[in-house]
Amino acid sequence: MKIKVMIADDNSFIREGMKIILTSFNEFDVVATVENGHEAVQYCERHEVDVALLDIRMPEMNGVEATRLLTERTATKPLILTTFDDDEYIHDAIKFGAKGYLLKNNDPERIRDAIRTVHNGHHVLQDVVLDKLKSGLIAADKDKVSDKGDKIDRTPFTERELDIMALIAKGLANKEISKKLFISDGTVANHITSILSKTGLEHRTQIAIYYLTGERN
Template sequence: MRKIRVLIADDQPLIRSGLCATFASAQDIEVVGEAADGLEAVRAVKTLRPDVVLMDINMPTMDGLAATRQICAEQPTKVVILTIYDQDEYVFEGLRNGASGFILKNAPIARLTEAVRHAADGDALLSPSVTRRLIDQFARQPVATTSAPTLDQLTERERDVFRLLVRGYNNEEIAQALMVGDSTVKSHIQHLYQKLGVRDRVQVVIYAYENGLVPAHPTG
C-alpha cells in the first residue's frame, strides 16, 4: 500500500511534534518532513515531493499563504491550511492561492487524517459553513466581463457534473442525481479538472463564480 506523503509546516515545534504523533498511528499516512516557516516549506516540497502539505498561516520569513501560492503554482502537491483562524480573509486568500482545504488546529484527530486523505485524492475539505461563505462571497462579486471562458470544452455530462459540484454535491449525490456509478462520476470530475485547469472542487467553485458560469444562487 502506497502511503500518503505529508509535510508539516508550522513555526511551533510542539505543534509539529503533536501532528507527527497524530499521524504515526495512520497506516496510510507518512510524515516525510517538517518546516518551520513558509520558505522552508517551499524548499522542502521541491526536494521531498510530498503529496500533501499541512500549512500554518502565521510563520516567519514567508507566511503560509504566500508559501501556498508558490507551491500550488509550481508543484502538484496539495496544501491544506491548518490554523486557529476561522476568518474569511484567511479562508478566501488561501483558497485563491490554490489550497485544497482549510481545517482548524483544534479539529479532532479523525478530522485531520480525513483532511489529508481527501486532499491526496484530489477532493477539497471545507466545513459547510466555510463553503457557504465562500459561495456567498463570490456571488457578491462582479463577474468578469472580458474574455470570460465558457464550458464549451466540456461534454454535456461533464457540464452536468460541473453544475452539481458548484452546488456542493459530493460524489455519491452526483451519482444519484445523474443515475450513474461512482467510478463514472470520478472519471468525469478528473476530466473536468484537466480541461478547466483546476486542482479540486474549491477551485471549480472559484472558477465558476469568477467567470459568471452559473447563476448567483443556483437551485435544484
C-alpha cells in the same frame, strides 16, 4: 511505504501536537516540522515530501505563498490547515494549488483521511469551508457574484452541465447530485469530465469557484 509528511506551523504546541497525532498512525512518517512557509519551501526543495500540512498565518512567509512556491518548484502536495479567521485566504490558496483546505478542529481521523486523499491525487475541501467561501464571495460583491452562475460564459455548457455546476458550488457530492437531478452517478461524472474539459480546470473545487466568480485560476 509510509506517506512522508511535513508540518509547518508557527505555534509550537500545534506543530508538535500534530506530529504526535500523525506519528500514532503507522502510515505516516513526519519527516520535518518547521515554523514558517519559507522553511517549508526550503525543506521540500531539498527533501522528498509527499504532503505538506501548512498553517495560513506564519511569519516570514504565509501558507498561501508557500503553497504557490511548493506547487511551482516541487512535487509536494500542499494541504492547508486553518481556522475560520483565515477566510480571506481560501480563494488564493486554492488558486495557487492547495490540494486541500481543512479546519484545525477536525478529529485526528478526519485529518488522517484528508492526508491520504491528497496523497492519492484527489482534493479535499470541507463543506463548511466551501460554504464560507461562497458566503464570503457573495457578501463581498452582491452585485457581481451570484449563486446562479451569472458571471460565467454560459455558451459552452448544456443546461444539465450548468445545473451540475450550481450544485457543485453548493457543496453537493456526486451521489447527492445524482439523486437531486434523477440521473446516475456515472452520468454526473461524465458531465463533470465534460465541464473540466471545456474550462481547462482540474477538479470540482475549481468548478465551484469558477461558477461563483467567473475566474478560472
